[in-house]
Structures are given as C-alpha cells and as structure tokens.
Amino acid sequence: MRRREIAPRPNWAEEIEALGFDFNALDGIPYWHESACYSFSADEIDIVEAAANELHRLCLLAVGRIVAERLYPRFGLSPAVAALIEASWAARQPAIYGRFDLIYDGTGAPKLLEYNADTPTSLFEAAIVQWNWREQVFPQSDQFNSLHEALVERWNAVRPQLTPGQELLYVTCTTPNAEDETTVQYLGATAIEAGYRCKFIPIEEVGWDAGRRSFVDLDGLPIRRIFKLYPWEWLVREQFGANIARSAALFLEPIWKMLLSNKAILPILWEMFPGHENLLPAYTDPAPLGDRPSVRKPLLGREGANVSIWDGRRMVAETQGPYAGEGYVYQAFAEPTSFGGVHCNLGAWMIGDTCHGMGIREDDGLIMGNASRFVPHIFE
Numbered sequence: 599m600r601r602r603e604i605a606p607r608p609n610w611a612e613e614i615e616a617l618g619f620d621f622n623a624l625d626g627i628p629y630w631h632e633s634a635c636y637s638f639s640a641d642e643i644d645i646v647e648a649a650a651n652e653l654h655r656l657c658l659l660a661v662g663r664i665v666a667e668r669l670y671p672r673f674g675l676s677p678a679v680a681a682l683i684e685a686s687w688a689a690r691q692p693a694i695y696g697r698f699d700l701i702y703d704g705t706g707a708p709k710l711l712e713y714n715a716d717t718p719t720s721l722f723e724a725a726i727v728q729w730n731w732r733e734q735v736f737p738q739s740d741q742f743n744s745l746h747e748a749l750v751e752r753w754n755a756v757r758p759q760l761t762p763g764q765e766l767l768y769v770t771c772t773t774p775n776a777e778d779e780t781t782v783q784y785l786g787a788t789a790i791e792a793g794y795r796c797k798f799i800p801i802e803e804v805g806w807d808a809g810r811r812s813f814v815d816l817d818g819l820p821i822r823r824i825f826k827l828y829p830w831e832w833l834v835r836e837q838f839g840a841n842i843a844r845s846a847a848l849f850l851e852p853i854w855k856m857l858l859s860n861k862a863i864l865p866i867l868w869e870m871f872p873g874h875e876n877l878l879p880a881y882t883d884p885a886p887l888g889d890r891p892s893v894r895k896p897l898l899g900r901e902g903a904n905v906s907i908w909d910g911r912r913m914v915a916e917t918q919g920p921y922a923g924e925g926y927v928y929q930a931f932a933e934p935t936s937f938g939g940v941h942c943n944l945g946a947w948m949i950g951d952t953c954h955g956m957g958i959r960e961d962d963g964l965i966m967g968n969a970s971r972f973v974p975h976i977f978e
Contacts, residue, residue: 599642601938602637603634610630620780631972632735636974639977643977654696656874661687673856674897674924678834682853690759697715702935711878711943716859717828721784722781728743742977750788767825768796769786769825770804770825770827771827773802811845822846823850862925864927865880889910893930896919904922905917905965907931914964944956958975
C-alpha cells in the first residue's frame with residue numbers, strides 16, 4: 599500500500615461533473631482529489647475484503663444477541679422502537695448496503711473504526727467516479743470495485759422479499775442536499791437496471807393516509823416500499839415514526855440496522871469477540887482503557903462530529919457538533935495510516951452480505967469529517 603502523487607486530468611472537473619458528481623467541493627473545499635491515488639497489491643485487497651466480510655458476520659451475530667437478550671437500553675432505544683427492530687429482524691427484512699470504516703496500512707490486520715450501516719454516503723464516488731478515473735488514467739490497472747454490478751444483483755436478489763406486484767420503489771432523502779440526492783438517485787438507477795419501477799420523492803413530501811393506514815405520495819398513491827437515506831434515529835423521534843408500525847411499508851435499510859449504525863455496537867462486539875484481530879478494544883466507560891491512547895465517540899455521531907482523541911493524559915484532537923448529549927463509547931486509538939502527514943482510512947462497502955469495493959478518505963488531521971478528501975485507488 600502506498601500513496602502516489604500524480605498529475606490530475608486537465609479537464610477533471612468537467613469529467614466528473616458530466617457523471618453527475620456536482621458536489622465535488624464542500625463549502626469551497628475540494629472533496630474529490632485526484633492529485634494523488636492509493637496503490638495496493640492484490641494480496642492487500644484480499645485482506646481488506648476478507649476483513650469486511652468477517653466483520654459483517656460478527657455484526658450479524660451481535661444483532662442476534664442484542665435481540666435475544668433485549669440489550670436495547672444500551673443503545674438508548676425505547677420499547678416501541680425495540681418492538682419494531684424485533685419484528686424487522688424476525689422477518690429478516692433485507693438490507694442493501696453498508697460501509698465499514700477501517701484502519702489499514704498494508705501490514706497487520708485491518709481494524710474496525712465503525713460501521714456506517716444505515717445511511718452511508720460516498721457510494722456514488724466509490725462506484726462510478728473513481729472507476730471512470732481508473733479507466734482514463736490507469737486503464738491497465740485494476741480497482742477493488744464491482745459495486746455497480748453488485749447493487750443490480752442485490753436488487754434482483756431481494757425482489758421476492760419485497761411487496762409483490764408492480765408498486766413503485768420510492769427513494770427518498772431530505773432536500774435540497776446534493777450529496778444525499780445523488781446517492782439515492784444512483785441507488786434508484788441501479789434498481790431500475792434490475793427491472794424495478796422507481797420514483798424519487800423528497801422525504802418532506804411523504805404523507806400519511808390514516809384511513810388506509812398507509813404512507814402516500816403527493817398524488818395519494820400508497821408507498822409500499824421505500825429506500826430512505828435518512829437516519830432511523832431521526833425518523834422514530836418524529837411524527838412520521840408513530841405511523842411506521844401501523845403501515846404496511848417496507849423500509850430499506852431495515853430498522854434492525856439501527857443496532858449496527860449506533861456506536862454502542864462497538865463495546866458489544868469487543869465483549870463477544872475479545873482480542874479479535876479486526877476489532878479494537880471498546881467500552882461504555884473509559885476506565886478499562888486506563889492511560890492508553892483512546893477515542894471518545896458519540897453513540898449517534900455523524901461525519902466525525904463530537905469526536906475527541908486522547909493520548910492517555912490530554913486531548914490531542916477534537917471536533918464539535920450536535921451529538922454531545924447522546925452518550926459516548928470509548929475505543930482504543932489506532933494511529934491512522936499516514937503518508938507524509940496525510941492520514942487516511944478505508945471505506946469497505948458491503949452489498950448484501952459481501953464486500954464488493956472500497957473508497958478512501960484522507961485528511962491532514964487525525965479525525966475524518968465531512969470535508970475529508972475522497973481519493974481514488976488502484977491495485978496491481
């Protein structure tokens with residue numbers, strides 16, 4: 599594994615915007631970065647792929663334990679939400695995708711930082727934009743990226759579990775939000791390629807018909823299946839959430855994935871599989887970590903907000919945000935992979951139960967956030 603400085607394409611901005619990647623800068627800060635790339639060996643890619651598949655297997659075992667032992671208070675979940683999770687898990691409602699954030703430097707085993715299992719973004723960049731870059735810049739090299747084909751196959755695989763008939767698959771997120779809209783519309787495009795009828799609807803336009811006990815669109819048509827890029831913890835707190843149990847709608851991602859997107863899963867994984875090579879020690883209390891370097895993370899934090907890193911005695915890095923009141927977990931600190939002061943982590947993408955690709959984010963600081971750069975990769 600190495601980071602290579604390279605010349606960007608002269609017309610790179612036009613190239614990526616032609617693909618629909620029009621959020622390539624956030625608040626004026628470049629987000630897509632092709633003045634560098636990461637290069638791997640085939641063996642290193644195999645290691646990342648195997649680690650992600652193994653972590654997903656462990657996570658499903660953890661969900662089974664949480665449901666069986668009703669460990670919901672550790673996640674801050676109410677009995678009503680727990681009932682929804684139990685019903686969703688018992689029905690084995692299908693999942694489409696998720697992203698593991700990993701630390702890996704080409705030596706040793708990849709380590710889990712967290713599982714973005716409910717609303718992961720950067721999918722379009724990973725599946726389409728970096729593939730287009732590879733074809734133009736490194737056509738003789740390969741890339742760990744079969745995401746598009748896997749998504750189409752996944753939609754076909756889950757078809758028997760969705761509501762039968764010809765109802766629409768709705769895809770939704772908040773608007774205006776260029777990144778989220780691109781993500782859900784891309785997922786909708788893969789569903790269309792798999793033979794679905796699909797319609798985008800802003801989540802603000804999802805209504806409720808009490809007489810029919812159904813979510814409806816602005817035309818009054820019932821919404822029977824819907825992919826939402828909107829966090830479950832937000833949905834269940836809103837008026838919207840009160841109608842989920844009484845509706846017949848199937849939501850993707852399913853609500854049982856709340857357990858995996860909540861950082862409370864990290865201590866449970868460590869309890870169940872202590873010393874596992876792909877896990878970092880994690881606890882609900884900092885005491886077991888003693889004076890070793892550690893990271894404090896909010897249970898429901900997003901985009902690196904409200905994270906603090908301690909060297910055992912003092913704080914060395916911290917981010918602000920709106921998640922400080924939700925409780926924390928404490929995880930042993932793993933030094934981010936660094937190349938000349940640039941830190942990176944890997945996003946390993948799960949489609950269904952299998953890892954099918956990778957994206958890389960990098961930052962000059964220790965904590966990856968929304969403005970951290972997306973950098974493409976190849977392998978030989």
